[in-house]
Amino acid sequence: MIRTARRRRVVALAATVAAVIALAGCADSGTAPALPGSADTSGYDAIIAGSPVADPSAITPGSWADKVKQRGTLNVGGTDAGPLFSLKDPSTGKVTGFDAGLSQMLARYITGKPTANTQLTITTVDTRETLIQNGTVDAVFATYTITPERAAKVAFAGPYYESGDAIMVKADNTSIKGVADLNGKTVATEANSTAVLALQKAAPGAKTLLFQEDAQCVAAVQQGRADAYVLDQGILISDASTNPAVKVVGEPFTQEPYGIGLPLGDPAAKQFVNEWLRKIYTDGSWAKLWTATIGTVVKGDPPKPPAIGSVPGS
Amino acid sequence: MHVVIDSFGFLLGGLLVTLELTALAFVGALLLGTVLAVFRVSPVPPLRVAGAAYVEVLRNMPLLSLLVLVVFGLPDVGVTFSLFTSAVLCLAGYGAAFVCEAVRGGINAVPVGQAEAARALGFTFSQSLRHVILPPAFRTMVQPLVNIFIGIALGSSLAAAVGVSELTNRTQLLNLRSAEAVVLFLVSGAMYLAIALLGGTIGGALERRLTRRAR
Numbered sequence: 172m173i174r175t176a177r178r179r180r181v182v183a184l185a186a187t188v189a190a191v192i193a194l195a196g197c198a199d200s201g202t203a204p205a206l207p208g209s210a211d212t213s214g215y216d217a218i219i220a221g222s223p224v225a226d227p228s229a230i231t232p233g234s235w236a237d238k239v240k241q242r243g244t245l246n247v248g249g250t251d252a253g254p255l256f257s258l259k260d261p262s263t264g265k266v267t268g269f270d271a272g273l274s275q276m277l278a279r280y281i282t283g284k285p286t287a288n289t290q291l292t293i294t295t296v297d298t299r300e301t302l303i304q305n306g307t308v309d310a311v312f313a314t315y316t317i318t319p320e321r322a323a324k325v326a327f328a329g330p331y332y333e334s335g336d337a338i339m340v341k342a343d344n345t346s347i348k349g350v351a352d353l354n355g356k357t358v359a360t361e362a363n364s365t366a367v368l369a370l371q372k373a374a375p376g377a378k379t380l381l382f383q384e385d386a387q388c389v390a391a392v393q394q395g396r397a398d399a400y401v402l403d404q405g406i407l408i409s410d411a412s413t414n415p416a417v418k419v420v421g422e423p424f425t426q427e428p429y430g431i432g433l434p435l436g437d438p439a440a441k442q443f444v445n446e447w448l449r450k451i452y453t454d455g456s457w458a459k460l461w462t463a464t465i466g467t468v469v470k471g472d473p474p475k476p477p478a479i480g481s482v483p484g485s
Numbered sequence: 486m487h488v489v490i491d492s493f494g495f496l497l498g499g500l501l502v503t504l505e506l507t508a509l510a511f512v513g514a515l516l517l518g519t520v521l522a523v524f525r526v527s528p529v530p531p532l533r534v535a536g537a538a539y540v541e542v543l544r545n546m547p548l549l550s551l552l553v554l555v556v557f558g559l560p561d562v563g564v565t566f567s568l569f570t571s572a573v574l575c576l577a578g579y580g581a582a583f584v585c586e587a588v589r590g591g592i593n594a595v596p597v598g599q600a601e602a603a604r605a606l607g608f609t610f611s612q613s614l615r616h617v618i619l620p621p622a623f624r625t626m627v628q629p630l631v632n633i634f635i636g637i638a639l640g641s642s643l644a645a646a647v648g649v650s651e652l653t654n655r656t657q658l659l660n661l662r663s664a665e666a667v668v669l670f671l672v673s674g675a676m677y678l679a680i681a682l683l684g685g686t687i688g689g690a691l692e693r694r695l696t697r698r699a700r
Contacts, residue, residue, distance in 0.1 A: 179537055186538040297666045321664050362657050380648045387557060394560035
């Protein structure tokens with residue numbers, strides 16, 4: 172009895188392993204995103220280390236900035252799976268990108284340390300406001316679009332970057348040239364992105380499919396589930412540069428100002444962070460960081476930084 | 486709070502999709518699971534192996550992995566189902582593994598003397614299953630099957646991660662627009678609770694009815 176039961180188990184296990192290997196073999200490795208691997212980050216590190224440090228007199232005791240300085244690290248809310256903005260290298264555990272770099276620069280500004288100065292807590296669209304309100308994180312750097320509804324819950328410093336949503340389609344698609352062509356088509360976008368709302372406003376006749384990740388949306392376009400994919404232009408260009416089966420069409424059709432989420436009801440914190448933003452705009456650190464991250468896929472010189480406080484809610 | 490009142494129709498639409506997903510998946514799981522259980526107790530070795538292999542693979546795999554595989558992996562081999570169909574297939578296939586084990590447990594709970602007596606009286610395998618073994622087995626199976634129903638109902642929320650526009654997906658969309666996470670997720674949580682309570686109540690009534698009839 173025992174022998175037949177063991178044999179049955181071995182046969183079932185062998186069948187499972189064979190099935191898994193067969194399925195894995197079917198995976199299309201051509202579309203897998205390239206792993207960062209052992210990319211050289213010394214240029215990036217130099218930019219962070221070269222960014223300004225606050226004068227000790229600028230930090231008043233007992234303030235938001237003082238708490239960060241006493242702790243020695245800045246508690247940051249963000250993501251580690253966002254290409255160009257905040258991406259973790261699995262082999263080194265380091266998070267780099269435009270958002271990650273700005274958070275590391277702010278941490279250096281307050282604490283003086285050039286590295287290992289932030290503590291990242293993963294936030295999603297559902298949890299960002301709550302984590303700031305209950306003090307789990309000091310600030311949120313997460314391609315956080317400034318809107319008046321959100322400004323009622325958290326304070327926004329900035330805007331620190333003006334983005335726009337663009338459209339990605341399959342490489343052989345010639346029928347979609349701009350956002351007006353999206354009416355009546357199936358459009359994929361990320362569930363945690365304001366691209367959904369922008370799309371509903373600009374193309375109300377489009378049918379939306381929401382997925383959790385960038386890679387899934389690109390796969391949807393490639394496999395024909397969706398006719399187009401709408402998201403931040405920088406991320407789309409980054410995907411299209413590594414994937415010849417898709418392309419980006421048209422110009423960005425929205426203005427998405429990104430801001431730094433801070434606790435509401437602490438005007439000193441917002442003022443402090445805005446002053447730091449002005450400093451890195453004028454001394455060129457912002458532009459250098461842009462060139463090292465977003466500038467690797469978007470051609471041209473760094474744009475002018477947006478005017479602080481120029482957007483409702485900031 | 487007014488975001489919930491303004492978008493209540495939208496949320497109810499999501500609840501309807503969740504109910505459709507759950508109902509279709511549960512019926513599919515029941516059918517496939519019962520067939521698998523019969524395979525596992527049958528006297529034919531290849532059927533037993535097939536049943537065991539199916540259960541070991543599907544039961545030990547996370548539902549989310551299965552969903553992602555079917556939605557994003559299958560099109561690479563040329564098989565593309567709609568998002569809703571993929572979700573129903575995954576939930577039904579996953580639930581079938583658990584239903585198979587619940588049914589098999591119920592069958593094994595029937596005293597072996599019953600099967601022997603049926604054999605002695607000349608019942609064939611399928612006749613003894615249908616008339617002697619399965620009726621008392623159902624009574625034992627009701628509560629585990631209710632568990633599986635609740636598991637499928639709550640597991641359907643994972644379909645939101647692959648784009649199906651059901652309750653959780655619509656709650657996330659409303660949260661994106663209004664930044665009212667706590668209220669929205671409390672409301673959608675209450676809706677899931679209602680579905681689970683409904684399943685539990687019907688299961689309890691069914692169990693009492695089956696027990697009464699047996700006396």
